[in-house]
Amino acid sequence: MCRITGFWDLNYKQNYPLQDTLVAMRDSLQHGGPDSAGDYVNKELALGLGHRRLSILDLSPAGKQPMFLEEWVLVFNGEIYNFVEIRKKLELEGCQFATGTDTEVILKAFKTWGKKMVHEFRGFFAFVIFNQRTETLTVCRDRIGVKPLFWYWKDGLFMFASELKAFHEHPVFNKTINQQAVSLYLQQGYIPYPHCIFQHAHKLPAGAYLELDKQQAVKIEKYWDVQEVYANSSVRTDSEADLEAELEQVLTESFELRMVADVPVGAFLSGGIDSSIVTALLQKKQGRQLKTFTIGFHEEEYNEAKQAKAVAKHLGTEHHELYCTEQDFEQVIPLLPEMYDEPFGDSSGIPTYLVAKMAREQVKVGLSSDGGDEIFGGYTKYEVTQNFYPKIKRIPSFVRAMLKGGSGLVNPLWLERNSSKLPVLKNYKNISNKFPKLVNALGAKDTLDFFNISSTYIAQKDLKRLHRPYQNRYETNLSIADKRLISYLGMVDIDTYLEGDIMTKVDRATMAVALEGREPFLDHKIIEFAMQLPDDLKIKGKDTKYLLRKILYKHVPKELIERPKQGFSIPIQKWLLSSLKEPLLSIKSDQDFFNTFQLESKEVQQIIDNFVQQRTYINPHFIWFLYTLHQWYNRWIK
Structure with missing residues (x-):
């Protein structure tokens, strides 16, 4: 994993130094690529590509970037996990290789297959290829949007970067604020693609290519889309036992791919379902102990370290834990604006940074088990949408308005303190956060509106008083297929929350300490398989992530896992x-x-x-x- 940046000034007026500007942009990202640096400048075209390297595969200087092949120049951030398999295919077509890098595989795949090469890739990536002969720039981002890629376009200046801070080093960068992005941020605490906090900057959509030529034509096309995956999938009718067995095979194969590295690899372990199943399936296949990492809190209501330690002991991992104090957390807060250089409101970024910092002392790659909730139905809001909205929509609107007004008088903090005494609430955490969302959602006009409201932190009417340029959170023309509501809601979250919040959190927190954070669940083969599962294999009764649990409990005793979902709460x-x-x-x-x-x-x-x-x-x-x-x-x- 690395960091990349660059520009192409198609209206260059000799008003700033090209080389110095590129180096400043590149080195603003040094934290994510401390091992080496490289650049390419074409003064005639006022074009530059910059790269900061975090060496993971082929640690020799042969992996240095930018990498050149005939007329092509490449800068690349990420990993292609199946690059050895792709390399063999290319060798059959006559390609020869001088390095052991996935970077060289990308270049020769592009020469051989063109843009369709990306359908061969399994991994997370953002790369830029410049063709010196045709004078065209090709930019690409992975299917899920695990790796970040910002781009900027104004008055003939095109820029790209792994992080926004690089743009600030360019003297022509315009910082006009995008008010639609502000609206989205105030609703949910993050800004999803394609929006960006700056008016003339954007995030390249997940699963997309961008092309730019000298005629200043910017073209974006999707090569993979989770909405299309949902629309084109149908429910499998295989037996539950067969689907369980097949899922375990898909998971194991995808998880093992994330172990490809020439440096030590470890895993974050919270003791929850997702991190435990990643650890269990990998430890089963490893010839040595997997290193696992957990941070704990002295406040019991926030502490998951005891459960994680018990799971680690059962699986036999080499487990490491660090108990953090309030002072540890408070010392991170001043670092947040530098680490998250676009407004970011997920406070769990603080413990994520601390566990990454601890892991980096022993490994260079950390496995973070994100995506299981979105893919397999793990969030409370899915269960609430499935079970409560059909009942709510049958209530006359004037009655719903009365209920909403009456519920608004209940203090959510009182509910939080007394939830253990209330049978309907005793199995839920963070009631004070969830209850107001449910109250606001009483006025929803349809299922997607109910889900959107339950995913925001301020009522629309309150936000419009606060900030007038309102932006809808998410819109789609897709209808909900029979027996696939949970997959539909997961699709929405994959397209918004997962990319905009979770992937942003993990990428910035890990790269701030030069740790490569990998996501075992975020393989498109896992998502495409899961989209074919019926709802009752995702949520069955009170059990969320039902099929994942069945697989996990073959490796870890149920009593070590069963507890209310907690997450990195602070x-x-x-x-x-x-x-x-x-x-x-x-x-x-x-x-x-x-x-x-x-x-x-x-x-x-x-x-x-x-x-x-x-x-x-x-x-x-x-x-x-x-x-x-x-x-x-x-x-x-x-």
Whole structure:
């Protein structure tokens, strides 16, 4: 894994130095590629490609980038896990290889097969290829959007980068804010593709190519789309036992591919279903102990370390754990605007950074088990949408409005404190976060609207008072297929939350410490298989991720796993009311901040006051979004 950046100024006016600008852009990404650096500059075309390397495969200088082949120049971030298999196919077509890298395989595959080569790839990647003869630039991003790829286009200047911070090193970069992206951020705490916080910058969609030529024609085309996968899939009618056996084979093969490396590999282990099944299937196949890593909290309500340690002991891994204090977390907070150089409000980025930092002391590759919830039906909101919305939509609208008004009087913090005494709530975590979403969703007009509302942190009417340029969270023309509601909801999350939040979190946190974070579940073969599963093999009764559980319990005792879903939760409300209270209150008097993001100052001031004085319930996650947006503004705009 590496970091890449570059530009092509088709309207260059000799107004800045090409080489110095490229080097500044490239080296702003040094944290993600500390092992070496390279660049290519074509002064005649005012074009440059830059690369920072984190050596994982073929550690010799032969893997240096940019890499050249005849008229082609390549910079590449990521890994092609099945590159050995592809290399053999290319050798049968007459190709010869001088290195042991997947980078060379990409170049020779492009020469041999053109853009269709990407259908052979299994991995995560973002790469840029420049053809010096035809003077065309080809940019590509992996199917799921695991690896980031930003691009910028204004007045003939095209730029690309793994992280936005590289653009700030270009003297012509325009920082006009994209207000639609601000709307999305305030709703959910992240900005999904193709949107970007800057008006003239974008994220290349997952599973897409971008092409640019000298005529300044920018063309984007998808080569893989999770919506198409859903639309073209049908429910398998095989027996449950046969589907279980086949899924275990698909998982094992995909997980093993993620072990390809010339450096040590380890795994993050929380003791939950996803990380435990990755660890179990890999440990079963490994000839040596797999290294596993967990961070723990001294506050029991946030601590998963005990369960992770028990799972690790059962599987026989070489387990490492680190207990973190509140001071450990607070020391990370000032780093967040630099690490996440686009507004990012997922507070679990803090523990993710800490576990990555711990793992980097012993390994150079870390396996993070994200995607299992989206692919196999693991989120509470899927269960709620499936079980409650059909009942809600039968209630007359005026009755729903009354229920919504009455429920709005219930303090979610009271529910959180008393959930263990209420039978309907005792098996759920984070009630204070989930209950207001459910209340807002009472007014939903259809299933997708219900799901979108339950995925946001502020009601639409409240957001419109706060920030007027409103942007809908997600829209699709796809209808919900019979027995495939859970797959449909997972498709929505793969297209939004997984790429925009989870992949952003893991990529930035791991690359900040020069650790390659790999995602065993995010193989397109796993997703394509799972899209064919009926809903009752994803959620059955009270069991989410039903088929995954069945496979896991063959390797790990059920009693070591069964507990309410927790995740990387941290006490942000406590921090915002104590150590972060002063910087939070400072937002109220920052008129330039309000103007930059077109926020209604009186509304923001009232929300902050209500939160700090505990007059009424304000979702602390939304306050965290405001806080991190302000911190980002101070670092990158002010």
